[in-house]
Structures are given as structure tokens and as C-alpha cells.
Amino acid sequence: MLETEALRKVFNGKAAVDGINLYMEKGESVGLLGPNGAGKSTTISMISSLVRPTSGDVMLHGKSTVKDPSQIRRVLGVVPQEIALYQELTAYENLIFFGRIYGLRGKVLEKKIAEVLELVGLADRQKEVVKTYSGGMQRRINMAAAMLHEPEILIMDEPTVGIDPQSRSHILETVRRLNQEKGLTVLYTSHYMEEVERLCDRVYIMDHGRIIASGAKDELKRILSGEETIWIDLDRPYPKLLSSLQMNEEIIQATETEKGVKLIVPKGARILASVFQEAEHHQVQIVNVNVQTPTLEDVFLHLTGRKLRD
Amino acid sequence: MKSVFLLQWRRLYRAPVMLVFLVLTIVFVSLLAGANSENKLTVYTFFDSALTDEGSDAWLEKLNEAELFEFREAQEEEARQAVFAGEINFAVQLMNDDYRLLVAADDPNRFLLENYVNQVFAEELRLREAEQQSSGGEIRTSVEKYMADPPLQAVTTSLEGEGSFKQEGQLQVLFGMSLFFSIYTVLFSLMNIAEEKRGGTWDRMIISPLRKWQVYLGHMTFCFIVGFAQIVLIFLFFHYVFGFDLGERYGTMAVILGCYTFAVVALGLLLMGLVKTPQQLQAVIPIVASAIAMLGGAFWPIEVVTNEIMLAVSKGMPIFYGIDALKGAALYDRGLSELLHPISMMMLFGVACMGIGINLMERR
Numbered sequence: 001m002l003e004t005e006a007l008r009k010v011f012n013g014k015a016a017v018d019g020i021n022l023y024m025e026k027g028e029s030v031g032l033l034g035p036n037g038a039g040k041s042t043t044i045s046m047i048s049s050l051v052r053p054t055s056g057d058v059m060l061h062g063k064s065t066v067k068d069p070s071q072i073r074r075v076l077g078v079v080p081q082e083i084a085l086y087q088e089l090t091a092y093e094n095l096i097f098f099g100r101i102y103g104l105r106g107k108v109l110e111k112k113i114a115e116v117l118e119l120v121g122l123a124d125r126q127k128e129v130v131k132t133y134s135g136g137m138q139r140r141i142n143m144a145a146a147m148l149h150e151p152e153i154l155i156m157d158e159p160t161v162g163i164d165p166q167s168r169s170h171i172l173e174t175v176r177r178l179n180q181e182k183g184l185t186v187l188y189t190s191h192y193m194e195e196v197e198r199l200c201d202r203v204y205i206m207d208h209g210r211i212i213a214s215g216a217k218d219e220l221k222r223i224l225s226g227e228e229t230i231w232i233d234l235d236r237p238y239p240k241l242l243s244s245l246q247m248n249e250e251i252i253q254a255t256e257t258e259k260g261v262k263l264i265v266p267k268g269a270r271i272l273a274s275v276f277q278e279a280e281h282h283q284v285q286i287v288n289v290n291v292q293t294p295t296l297e298d299v300f301l302h303l304t305g306r307k308l309r310d
Numbered sequence: 311m312k313s314v315f316l317l318q319w320r321r322l323y324r325a326p327v328m329l330v331f332l333v334l335t336i337v338f339v340s341l342l343a344g345a346n347s348e349n350k351l352t353v354y355t356f357f358d359s360a361l362t363d364e365g366s367d368a369w370l371e372k373l374n375e376a377e378l379f380e381f382r383e384a385q386e387e388e389a390r391q392a393v394f395a396g397e398i399n400f401a402v403q404l405m406n407d408d409y410r411l412l413v414a415a416d417d418p419n420r421f422l423l424e425n426y427v428n429q430v431f432a433e434e435l436r437l438r439e440a441e442q443q444s445s446g447g448e449i450r451t452s453v454e455k456y457m458a459d460p461p462l463q464a465v466t467t468s469l470e471g472e473g474s475f476k477q478e479g480q481l482q483v484l485f486g487m488s489l490f491f492s493i494y495t496v497l498f499s500l501m502n503i504a505e506e507k508r509g510g511t512w513d514r515m516i517i518s519p520l521r522k523w524q525v526y527l528g529h530m531t532f533c534f535i536v537g538f539a540q541i542v543l544i545f546l547f548f549h550y551v552f553g554f555d556l557g558e559r560y561g562t563m564a565v566i567l568g569c570y571t572f573a574v575v576a577l578g579l580l581l582m583g584l585v586k587t588p589q590q591l592q593a594v595i596p597i598v599a600s601a602i603a604m605l606g607g608a609f610w611p612i613e614v615v616t617n618e619i620m621l622a623v624s625k626g627m628p629i630f631y632g633i634d635a636l637k638g639a640a641l642y643d644r645g646l647s648e649l650l651h652p653i654s655m656m657m658l659f660g661v662a663c664m665g666i667g668i669n670l671m672e673r674r
Contacts, residue, residue, distance in 0.1 A: 084510030
């Protein structure tokens with residue numbers, strides 16, 4: 001449905017986006033994950049025809065949107081990172097304007113406004129001036145304004161930055177419902193890994209203007225070559241147990257933690273029995289054991305050496 | 311375009327800051343132009359020691375029949391000190407049958423004063439001489455009787471029309487101040503574009519099916535109407551409340567105001583292309599507006615400027631052509647064909663500023 005071909009954008013001689021290739025099928029929910037400054041917003045700006053790429057192309061149904069932006073503008077809804085609303089107007093007045101610029105008029109516009117207000121849960125507050133809303137409510141109206149013309153593709157650029165958990169959960173749930181129930185194609189960018197994990201079928205991981213990994217969530221997690229982390233909490237520090245675990249050839253790494261020890265072991269290795277034996281041998285009581293599978297955050301850390309929010 | 315245009319009115323309705331500004335402008339201009347309309351120029355007057363008290367009073371009374379000047383008795387030292395300190399441009403010394411002007415700087419009013427005092431003295435001295443020549447003492451009474459219904463009248467009129475000095479002074483203030491304050495209104499209205507660009511709503515419009523020219527046109531039309539309406543309101547206010555005579559060329563004046571407002575809107579676009587943030591624009595607007603008004607002759611008639619460079623610079627200011635054309639229409643009854651030059655200059659200024667301004671904004 002939508003794909004980019006070697007998309008590149010150079011600002012003042014520096015490539016903000018450097019040869020991005022990505023694609024989205026109809027009804028898919030795709031995540032664009034990366035830290036601040038990775039090039040996510042610039043990529044979105046080029047896809048949405050706001051910024052002209054230095055080179056490369058964006059194709060919608062096989063046609064270049066760089067040459068003819070009008071085709072993507074009709075079917076695209078963009079929820080920008082900032083609250084792009086008229087603060088002195090009411091939510092209703094904002095929606096009237098954003099509906100009109102998409103050619104909606106009269107009863108059709110009224111109906112659409114009622115629908116999107118219902119969708120974001122602010123129908124009863126529509127006559128209030130936007131600047132009196134909480135940050136979360138403003139973000140919901142920000143999203144409603146992008147939904148008025150029933151877009152086929154919804155691009156969301158970090159739509160939950162700086163809002164309360166309730167509004168955040170409402171937005172994520174709304175997006176999930178739109179994607180699963182109405183088949184809306186979603187491109188969701190965030191540096192909140194858990195949001196992307198919750199919403200997206202496929203993920204592109206960006207850093208320094210390039211895509212460094214892509215695929216379904218489980219595929220990406222397998223990048224971590226099948227390792228597992230085991231956190232063992234002890235009733236007291238016990239250096240002899242740590243030494244003996246470090247001697248164990250089945251354990252890749254054993255390190256001391258505040259509460260006990262942390263072990264990195266091959267995925268599926270049956271190591272816990274021997275760990276309990278060693279504890280029994282040294283008369284140490286194990287308080288808690290936690291086996292953790294890798295997250296996208298771990299994948300990102302593995303690929304870039306940095307945390308997402310660095 | 312229509313949706314963007316209507317949005318600006320809705321925003322103005324919700325946050326009528328610009329309307330408050332508009333009302334304040336009208337009040338300010340009312341006070342300034344209204345107060346100025348009845349002003350007389352005070353002339354410090356001192357007397358020669360040979361002049362008697364009776365003679366001094368007689369001269370002062372005659373001179374104070376003037377419409378434009380008020381001759382105020384002063385001590386010689388006081389008058390000389392005021393001229394020396396630059397507080398006043400001239401003073402008059404009255405003698406028994408002569409006068410002296412004490413002049414510190416050339417000023418168009420000086421010539422008017424000199425003409426007036428000269429005329430008063432010439433008439434009086436002629437009468438005195440006639441009295442001396444005649445045997446009876448009734449000649450002054452006879453002349454006064456004759457002058458009440460003179461057998462021969464000389465009417466002086468300007469080649470340009472019938473505009474009086476007083477009327478020209480009033481209209482100078484009205485036109486200058488109205489055009490000056492409209493710069494603020496138009497430029498502050500245009501700041502909506504800068505704010506929209508900062509807030510992200512501009513981007514929302516750009517990625518919608520709206521064309522970019524429609525977005526610009528919506529904003530510009532709104533700013534044009536706000537600026538134009540402000541000037542028209544001030545003109546109507548002064549015409550009907552203070553009785554200012556604006557002539558009968560209303561259509562011509564509307565065209566002039568339209569061209570001037572267009573030039574100011576275009577100037578605003580140029581400024582927005584040159585600055586990077588709304589805050590910078592906010593700082594630049596008062597500087598630019600005041601500079602244009604001062605150089606273009608809004609605060610004082612351009613005729614008082616003698617510096618060649620300043621006169622040359624004034625030719626680059628749209629307000630210069632605006633005031634010139636408005637005076638031409640209101641005072642001298644000139645039509646559009648006669649005002650083609652100032653109108654063309656304002657249009658040229660507008661087109662050039664708009665072209666460069668939009669280009670600069672789009673490059674960013």
C-alpha cells in the first residue's frame with residue numbers, strides 16, 4: 001500500500017534520514033522505534049508530504065507521492081507530536097475548521113465531529129476552550145482532528161508524550177480498536193517501547209537516520225541469540241555462592257546484584273536445578289527467582305549500545 | 311481559502327486582542343488629531359524700549375487677529391533664551407513702525423509668520439501715513455467702513471485647489487496617524503502565520519488537500535480587511551464627529567487605501583521571511599512601523615525635511631505615497647488618473663515585498 005524507496009533527507013550537509021526503505025500493507029500496524037534524534041519525525045514528514053526528500057521516493061499504491069502529493073493528502077491522517085490546535089477556540093470549533101479543510105460541510109461534518117468526539121471520549125466537553133483542557137485531553141482532540149475525514153492511513157508521531165496514564169491508555173486503546181476493528185493502517189512512532197510492543201505487528205528500529213533492524217516483534221527479539229536473564233534474590237549476600245556459580249560452565253555470566261545474583265544463560269538451559277543445589281550446599285536461602293525474556297528495549301540496547309530514552 | 315479566512319475571524323472573536331488594539335488606536339488618533347485641530351502656534355513677542363505701553367497693546371491686538379498664530383507677550387531675555395535653547399524656532403520684536411524676527415531654524419511656519427506680520431505692519435503704517443496726510447481724523451473710520459463692504463475684492467486661491475493651511479494640517483495628522491497605526495494592526499494580525507507555523511497548525515493545513523496559496527491568501531485577505539477597515543473607521547469617525555473635510559473623492563480614497571494596505575500586508579510577509587520566530591517579529595514590528603512613519607512623513611509633513619538623503623529615503627516608504635495620494639484626493643480633488651504615480655509605487659512596493667517575503671518563508 002505505502003512504501004518508501006531509499007528515502008533521504010539532508011539538512012545543512014548532514015543526513016537526518018539516510019536511505020530509509022519501509023513498507024506498510026493495508027490494515028497493518030507498524031511501529032517506528034528509535035531514540036530522540038533518530039530521524040523518525042523527519043521520515044514521517046517526508047511520508048506525509050510535508051517535507052520534500054533530498055532523494056528517494058514515497059509510493060502510495062505504486063504512485064509517487066513526491067511528484068503528486070495530493071493523492072496521499074486525501075487519504076492520510078497525521079497526529080503530530082505537538083498539540084497542533086487553536087488554543088483559544090473550543091474543541092468543536094477546531095474540529096469544524098479541520099473538517100472544512102478536508103472538504104467536509106454541513107450535516108456530514110456535524111456527524112463526523114460527533115463520531116470522533118465519541119471516539120476520543122470528549123463529546124461532553126466539546127464546547128470548552130482547548131486551552132482549559134488537560135494535556136491528555138488536548139492530545140485526544142489532537143488525534144480527533146486527524147480522524148475527521150476517515151483517513152486510510154493514520155500516522156502518529158509520539159502521540160502520548162507528557163500525558164497522564166489514563167489519557168495515554170485511552171489513546172492506545174483507541175488506536176488498537178481502529179486498527180483491529182476498522183482495518184485502519186497505522187504507522188506509530190514512539191520512544192516508549194511498551195507502546196510499540198502493545199500496538200504494532202511489525203517494527204522498524206531507527207538510529208542515526210537509518211533503519212538498523214526490522215521485522216515482527218518476535219523476530220526482533222530473536223536477535224538476542226536466545227539468551228535469558230535470571231534474577232535470583234537471596235536472604236543475604238553470599239560471596240561463596242557467587243564464586244561457585246561463576247565456575248559453572250553452563251552459565252554465561254554471573255554478577256552480584258543488590259538483592260542477590262544475576263545470571264545470563266542460554267535460552268532453554270535447565271540451570272535452575274543446579275542453582276538450587278549450590279544454594280543448598282552453601283546453606284543459602286533463595287527468596288525469589290525471576291526469569292526474563294528479552295524486550296524490544298533489550299534488542300535496541302543490543303543493537304545500538306544505548307537505551308531508547310538516552 | 312475561505313475556511314482559513316473564516317477561521318481568522320473566529321479567532322479574532324474568541325481572542326479580540328486586535329479589536330482592543332483597534333479601539334485604542336482610534337482613541338489615540340482622536341485625541342492627537344482632535345487636540346491638534348484647534349491649535350494655534352504661539353509666538354513669543356517682545357517690545358522695543360521706545361514703544362509705549364499703548365503702542366504695544368495696539369500691535370498685539372492687531373496681530374492676535376490671526377487664525378494661525380497666538381502672539382504672546384514675553385520679556386526680551388525670556389524670548390531670546392527660548393530661541394537660543396531651541397524651545398521655539400522664532401520670536402518677534404515689535405518696534406514703533408517696524409519689527410524684527412528672531413529666527414533659530416528654518417521652518418515653513420516662519421514664512422507664514424513673516425508674511426502675516428509684514429501684511430499687518432504694511433496695512434497699519436499705510437493707514438497711519440494716510441491719517442497724517444489728511445486734514446481730518448476720520449480716515450481710519452472711513453477705511454474700516456469701506457472694508458466692511460469693499461468695492462473691489464481680491465480672492466487668493468491655490469493652483470491646486472481650495473485647501474487651506476488649517477485643513478491641510480488636520481488632514482496631515484489624520485492621514486499620517488491612521489496609516490501609521492494601521493501598520494501595527496496589519497503586522498500583528500499577520501503574526502498569526504508565524505504562530506501557526508510554530509504551533510504546528512500550519513503543517514496540518516499544508517498536508518491537507520488545501521493548496522499553499524489558499525492558506526496564504528486566507529490569512530492575507532483577513533489582514534487586509536482588518537487594516538483597511540481600521541483606516542476607514544478612523545476617517546469616518548473624524549469626518550462625522552470632528553467635521554474633517556475629506557473632500558468628495560471617496561472612491562479614489564478607497565483605492566488609495568486599498569493599495570496602501572496591500573503594500574503593508576506585503577511588507578509584513580517580507581518581515582516574516584526575514585525573522586525566525588514570532589518573538590523576533592514582535593520586536594521588529596514597532597521599530598519598522600516607527601521608522602517607516604518617521605521617514606515617510608506620517609509624524610510631520612515631508613515638506614519640512616530638507617536633508618536630501620532623508621528625502622530620497624522617504625521615496626522608498628509606502629506611507630509617503632499613501633499620504634501624498636490621500637492629500638491629493640482630499641485637498642486638491644485629484645482623481646485616479648492624476649494619482650497614478652503614488653498608486654503605482656505602492657503596488658510596486660507590495661508586489662516586490664510579497665515576492666521576496668513568500669520566497670524567503672518557503673525556503674526555510
